[in-house]
Amino acid sequence: MQIDLSQAAFSMLGAAAQDRLFWRIVVGDETLTGYDDLPLPATAPTGPAPFVYAARYRGADLRIAAVARGVMAGERPQPALILLGQTRDGQRAIAGRLAHGAVLAGLGFFVLAVPLALVFANSVLAPVSNLARAVADRGPADLRPVDHPAPRELAPLVAALDSFIARLRLTLGQTETFIAEAAHHIRTPLATVRTEAEIALREARDDETRARLRSVIRAVDESARSAGQLLDHAMVAYRSRRMDAAEIDLRETLAALARSFAPTADLRDIALTVDPGNGPARVRGDRVMVESALRNLIDNALKYSAAEGAVHLTLDCAAGRVTVGVRDTGRGLAGMDAGALTARFRRGPNVGDVVGSGLGLTIVDEVARAMGGDFALVPAEGGGTLARLSLPAC
Amino acid sequence: MRFLLVEDSPVLARSVRDLLALDGHGVDHAATLAEAEDCLASASYDLMLLDIGLPDGDGRGFLARQRRAGRDMAVIMMTARSAVADRVDALDGGADDYVSKPFEMAELEARIRAVLRRRGGAAQTLRHFAGVAFDPLAATVTIAGETRDLRARELRLFEILLAAPGRIFSKDHLCDRVFSYAECVSDNAIEVYVGRLRRKLAGSAARIETVRGLGYRLTGP
Numbered sequence: 001m002q003i004d005l006s007q008a009a010f011s012m013l014g015a016a017a018q019d020r021l022f023w024r025i026v027v028g029d030e031t032l033t034g035y036d037d038l039p040l041p042a043t044a045p046t047g048p049a050p051f052v053y054a055a056r057y058r059g060a061d062l063r064i065a066a067v068a069r070g071v072m073a074g075e076r077p078q079p080a081l082i083l084l085g086q087t088r089d090g091q092r093a094i095a096g097r098l099a100h101g102a103v104l105a106g107l108g109f110f111v112l113a114v115p116l117a118l119v120f121a122n123s124v125l126a127p128v129s130n131l132a133r134a135v136a137d138r139g140p141a142d143l144r145p146v147d148h149p150a151p152r153e154l155a156p157l158v159a160a161l162d163s164f165i166a167r168l169r170l171t172l173g174q175t176e177t178f179i180a181e182a183a184h185h186i187r188t189p190l191a192t193v194r195t196e197a198e199i200a201l202r203e204a205r206d207d208e209t210r211a212r213l214r215s216v217i218r219a220v221d222e223s224a225r226s227a228g229q230l231l232d233h234a235m236v237a238y239r240s241r242r243m244d245a246a247e248i249d250l251r252e253t254l255a256a257l258a259r260s261f262a263p264t265a266d267l268r269d270i271a272l273t274v275d276p277g278n279g280p281a282r283v284r285g286d287r288v289m290v291e292s293a294l295r296n297l298i299d300n301a302l303k304y305s306a307a308e309g310a311v312h313l314t315l316d317c318a319a320g321r322v323t324v325g326v327r328d329t330g331r332g333l334a335g336m337d338a339g340a341l342t343a344r345f346r347r348g349p350n351v352g353d354v355v356g357s358g359l360g361l362t363i364v365d366e367v368a369r370a371m372g373g374d375f376a377l378v379p380a381e382g383g384g385t386l387a388r389l390s391l392p393a394c
Numbered sequence: 395m396r397f398l399l400v401e402d403s404p405v406l407a408r409s410v411r412d413l414l415a416l417d418g419h420g421v422d423h424a425a426t427l428a429e430a431e432d433c434l435a436s437a438s439y440d441l442m443l444l445d446i447g448l449p450d451g452d453g454r455g456f457l458a459r460q461r462r463a464g465r466d467m468a469v470i471m472m473t474a475r476s477a478v479a480d481r482v483d484a485l486d487g488g489a490d491d492y493v494s495k496p497f498e499m500a501e502l503e504a505r506i507r508a509v510l511r512r513r514g515g516a517a518q519t520l521r522h523f524a525g526v527a528f529d530p531l532a533a534t535v536t537i538a539g540e541t542r543d544l545r546a547r548e549l550r551l552f553e554i555l556l557a558a559p560g561r562i563f564s565k566d567h568l569c570d571r572v573f574s575y576a577e578c579v580s581d582n583a584i585e586v587y588v589g590r591l592r593r594k595l596a597g598s599a600a601r602i603e604t605v606r607g608l609g610y611r612l613t614g615p
Contacts, residue, residue, distance in 0.1 A: 180475040184447055187474035188403055191495035195409035198499050201570055202416060210566060224496050260491065263504035266546040267574065307547075307573075 003032055018090040022057065022064075024083040027071060038083055041066045045081075060087045127151050135161065143169050143241060172238050179231050179238070186227045194220045221355050229359035232292055236363050239286050240370035247394060248290055250281040250322050254313055257291070261298050270302055271310040279317040284394040285371045293367035296360040297326040297387050303354050304330035305384070321373070323390040327380050338365070338377040364389060395440040395510075395519070396420045400430040400456075401472065402448050406495075410443070413499050418557060426450045434465060441468040441506060444489070446475060454487040461488040468509045472497070498574065500550070507531060523556060524599040524614035537598045547572050548591050551584075555602065555612035564609040 003025055024034035038057060041064070045051035050065040064085040071080045127150055134148040145162045194217060201213040258274045265272035283290070301311040305328045314325040333341070334350040341348060342365035345358035361377075364387075368375040373391035380386040397414060401407040402425050411421040422437065424430035427450045430442075446453040457469055471492040485492065490509040493502055510519075511531045521528045527536040530553060533544045544552065550572050554563060568584050588610060592602050599615035 184474045187495040188406065191474065191497065192403060192406040192409065194496035195406060195413060195499065199409055199412055199416070202413075202567070207566065210570070214570075220496060228494070256485070263491075263508045264501060266508070267498075267500055267504055269545045269547050 005033070018093060019087045020060070022062065022083075022085040025080065026083070027073060027080040028078045034083070038085055039064070040081070040083070044068060044079075055085070057085065060089075062087060127154055128157075131158070143172070144245075172241060175238050176235065179234050183227065183231045186231075187224060190220050190224045190227075194224075218355065222357075225355055226357040226359075229357040229363070232296075233359050233363050233366075236289055236292055236366055236370075239289050240366065244286045245284050246287055248283050248285060248287050250283060250290070250324060250391075251276045251315055253287075253291060253294065254315060254324065257294055257298060258313060261302065265302055265311065268302075268305075268307040270305050270308065272298075272302070272313075273310070274313045275315070277315040277317065280393065281315050281317050281322045282394050283322050283371070283391045285391070289367045289370065290391075293364045293389060294324060294326075296364050297324070297389065300360055301326050301328035301330065301385070301387070303356070304328060304351075306330065309384075317393060320393050321390045322393045323388055326387045326389075327384060329380075329382075329384040332379055332383060333377060333385055336377075338375055341377060342375070395506075396422070396437070397506075398422050398424060398430065398433050398437075398439040398442045400424045400427070400442065400448065400453065401445045402426065410502075417503065417553075427453070427456045430456070434460065439467050441470065441510065443502075444469055444471050446471060446473045454483055454489075457488050468513055470502075470505055470509060500571070500574070504546070521556065523559065523612075526595060526598045526600050528552065528556065535594055537595070540597070542594050544594060545590075547587055548594060551587050551591055552595075555610065559612045559614060562605050562608050562611045568610065 022035045022038050024036060024038040025032045026040070039055040041051055041053050045066050045068045047068075050067045052063060052065050055062050055064055062085040064083055067082045069080045069082065070077050072078070131146070131148055131150050131154060135146060138144075143165050145165055146158050148158070150158050197213050197216045197220065201210060201217070204210050204213060254274060254276065258272055261272055298311065298313070305311055309329040311329075312325075312327045314327070316323045316325065331350050331352070334348050336348050338361070340346060342361045344362050347356055347358045361375075365375050368389055368391070371391050373389065375390070376388045378386050378388070397419055399407055399411060399414075399421050401410065401423070404425065407423050407425065411423055414421050422433050422439070424433050427448050430444075433439075434442075444453045444457060448456075453471060457471070469489045471489040472495060473492055474495040490512070491505050493505055507530060519529065519531050521530070525537060528534075529536070530549060533546070533549050534541050535544060535552070536542075551568065554568060554571050565584050572584065572587060588602055588604075595602070601613045603611050603613055605611060
């Protein structure tokens, strides 16, 4: 039996330069040509399609394709099996090259893409972080609408922020209305009790009744004062969150307050004087808060001064600060300092029978903090106390 | 003096009116802004005491309308709401002053006096007794052409005595009116002021007599 392997077939087989080729043609049980120990497939292939399998041969991994054909040997048809095996070095090398190239290309892309992405992300995200910073920088107290240039894409975010802030303001506003209503409902009946008690006191003849009426009036004053201060305190707390920033002329405010307190001072023949100093005395903040703080200071000074004493208000403007001084000729601090006396409901050991709630200085201190200022209490020269509220000028 | 009191709580209104009446003032009471409007249209007042929260509106708006209409009487707002915010509004809205409820009558009177004094006062406030011309707004007594200033407590003491010459006022009673209730530590405190007032009245026929065991009274010639 003979087999004809054409030149074309050989040249095709030789095309894979790095790989070695092995072949074997078996007819019947006899190897006709090729490597007679090339492994046969585990099961003989059937049908025209090649059967492909892997095998180990002469120290190399082969992929072997086997095709079954029928040939005529003499008169009888004989089964013929053609095996063609190829080492996989070339394939591996190509795969390696491909993989290597892919890695290099990937790396190159990565090296290029990262800075590009950074630049791009920065330029896209800069307005977002600017906006975030603008919101973060305003502090917990500031509930004005967001007034910050932002690109069109961020408009919905800004709108959402603004609507949230507006809702928060509304809630705080409702709280403020509630506080005002609460005050109304507490104070109106107290006013009635006090006035009725005063009438009764004028008409009462016996000492015991008079003493009782006096303690009624005192109790009314105490509850009115506590209620008032609690509500003021709540008001200041809410307002410091809302923080209207108006420009306030402290010289004007102080003069108006001195006028307003003059009759109160007069009741006990206390001389209330103002030295407005000179230079600008403007601060930025909430007018109600500032007035609340100053009222408490002046009220304290008058309360704790003896009859026919003196309360002196001063205004100093230096180094970007406006400092209001309230000096009294009262009973002094008994060794306590501002830190101790600004604690809630804390009063000095020497308050005697002066009506108070222990919240006045707390309010002053909170206003000072909210406005970025500070508050100090020191013994005044020649007795009494000097209270200093210092606020950043604008 | 004649006051218009605009206040919706009837009990408070009555007691404020009674107290002011005790000091010789005439007080008309309006419980609503509509009533107040009627009062203002038909009479003239030295001063209006105006509550902020009234059943038919806000006292501040009412005051603003009155001011726009050219009514220029003195106005003291009474506020029961939270302190400062309303006070700022009240003064911005054209009030001369405000008191927060509850108020001491002496404080209200002091404020009334201060407001009227600031506005130049009413001429008819001058009172004459035993050769003394007393001007409570200016806080002066004029005796034989010589004008002397009174301090606030001397003035209050003289006003109380002058309200009923010849009547005996106990030291306690005078203490309650001249000092705040918490201050009246001893009966002697009032003696100091009686002594000062006597010196201010020197040269006139007005005398402050001590009635042993009972108190003081003002007598004329």
